[in-house]
Amino acid sequence: MLACGSKKHNKTVSIKSEKAQVFEPNWESIKKNYKDPEWFNKQKFGIFIHWGAYSVPAFGSEWYPRQMYMDTATFTAQLNFEKIGPNPVYTHHKKTWGDQKTFGYKDFIPMFKGEKFNAAEWIDLFKKAGAKYVIPVADHHDGFAMYKSHTTRWNSVDMGPKRDVLGELFKEGRNQGLIMGASSHYAFNWSFYNKKDHFDTTDPQYADLYSTKGKNLKEPVSKEFKQRWWDRTVDLIDNYQPDILWFDFYLDIPDYADMRPKIAAYFYNKGIEWGKEVVINDKNFDHEAFPEGTVIYDLERGKLPGIRKLPWQTDTSIGKNSWSYVSNWESKTANQLIDDLVDIVSKNGNLLLNVGPKADGTIPEDQKEILLQIGNWLSINGDAIYDTKYWKTFGEGPTEVNKGHHSEGDNKDFTGQDIRFTQKGNKLYAIMMAWPTNNSVHIKSVKSSEDKVSNVKMLGSNANLKWSQDTNGLIVEMPTQKPGDYAFVLELTL
Known part of the structure; x- marks a missing residue:
């Protein structure tokens, strides 16, 4: 047990101002x-x-x-x-x-x-x-x-x-x-x-x-x-x-x-x-x-259902049941967390992801592995995430996101029909949350009458993709090999 310490810490910190402050306390x-x-x-x-x-x-x-x-x-x-x-x-x-x-x-x-x-x-x-x-x-x-x-x-x-x-x-x-x-x-x-x-x-x-x-x-x-x-x-x-x-x-x-x-x-x-x-x-x-x-x-532990023009952030944990390490820690999957990152960024947000080290200062192996999987995905697809801006619509697809604190447990998993958008310069990124079941994707939001596409490629793949665009949207055939295990990014040059 700890005994009472000295009172040397009981001091008051005061503000000293020798010049006019830009921000006044109002x-x-x-x-x-x-x-x-x-x-x-x-x-x-x-x-x-x-x-x-x-x-x-x-x-x-x-x-x-x-x-x-x-x-x-x-x-x-x-x-x-x-x-x-x-x-x-x-x-x-x-x-x-x-x-x-x-x-x-x-x-x-x-x-x-x-x-x-x-x-x-x-x-x-x-x-x-x-x-x-x-x-x-x-x-x-x-x-x-x-x-x-x-x-x-x-x-x-x-x-x-x-x-x-x-x-x-x-x-x-x-x-x-x-x-x-x-x-x-x-x-x-x-x-x-x-x-x-x-x-x-x-x-x-x-x-x-x-x-x-x-x-x-x-x-x-x-x-x-x-x-x-x-x-x-x-x-x-x-x-x-x-x-x-x-x-x-x-x-x-x-x-x-x-x-x-x-x-x-x-x-x-x-x-x-x-x-x-x-x-x-x-x-x-x-x-x-x-x-x-x-x-x-x-x-x-929550997200927004649509774009917020002012920057915002979600803080959540790798752990489903705790922020600090516990012996019965249950981790989310890298797939879930990458999908969350993509969804959040498409709506002008940041993801702050928590780790829970053990008391001895080690980070458990399962948490390490998840972080490395996220890092591997970002090493391939980071152009669609970092330094991007939201597009005119955050995405398309059937899966809706609930709003508010502690709402993540109420959300359904994303599907191959769920697409999220980000943009940077003349590049529009269409991020598919899962591989399309029929090996092709129809992106309805990217119409030739509004956003003319000149080139399509998949990040992490060298394949020449077959694609076509008209007033009903953009259709892209998938390459024969997946470039990764999680969300897949089409880079569209406008």
Whole structure:
């Protein structure tokens, strides 16, 4: 068990301004001066990383630290009652690790050693996967910082791995030409842990990990905790200069209304000071946290049914059932994820794909293999993805996509009749989600009366394709050999 540390971290980070700031901490100023950076929309594919002390029990999900304290009922992320009775994670923890009063979440931190963590190996894998940017989780709901924090003792340099995980990844990623971001989920730390006297969560010596919130579930976020959130986020910004700052839900609730324009203005002004365009990704759930036109809109495990002219992003995990590594991790297939990438890009979005390393710092082989399969596909078909723009229609075919957070489980698999479009210069890319069953495809959206085609080729194939175009569309006969295993790209010269 961990003893109470010194109070050297309890300092307040303040803004010092010696000259006029472009962005003032109000939405009018931010809307006036902010523009989505073009570089973000061009990248299309990034990697998310959920790795922390919650990887040690490897059970349930990254919400283990919350659910291990839910002994009589489970509550949702929005603090609404979900079901009566002990949560399975609570029961598992008590049976496997002992009573939550004597073995709390804090006691996993010394066990989180990350002894096989190698930033260079991770970044090399992400490069081979075709990713252009990487966003490690810097602060999750649990309150343990994965970097050298100057505002909390609960960080990966002073405890656990005794390494600056974020710093090592930033250094290696930037050395290899990747754009580096950091995610903050810390706003929900206020309400993450269940507070009861028979848990260690009410012990005042651990309040800087479990938050100072009392036992009232609906207690508003305190002024003191909002200052703690501010200090922690500014510390992260100042010391790591992320290109992307990704915010999770709960920052969207009314309690944080005064903090949102303040942090946006601070970060965007810092970008100017650093001489680079920076961007915020935000996941709104129930509230309009950041007004449209001030950040990049992000959807968790969901997509959009059509084109959004402003850039947007889907964040999802390779894992069907968790973001962090768990012993019963279930991976999606490379085929599913490539289809998702194609569908998202055709609608002007980016895909941020999560990996869940083990507690020792290794990325499981099945996740590695999926990333390499995606990378192999992108090495052949990347022209249809990177630096492309949406076309006049995102696609055609029978499969519709549901809209909204956590909607991916409701979507059907794509078929050989489903086609998605992207464009770059005079090239139009028609991406078939599967090989046509009759070895030819009729693309109805590409009509001679509107878009005259002069040449057709399949990326990854040297075959001379037979094709014809009229006012009813474009018909292309497939080559005798497939150039790959997944979505197939026709490059049309207009």
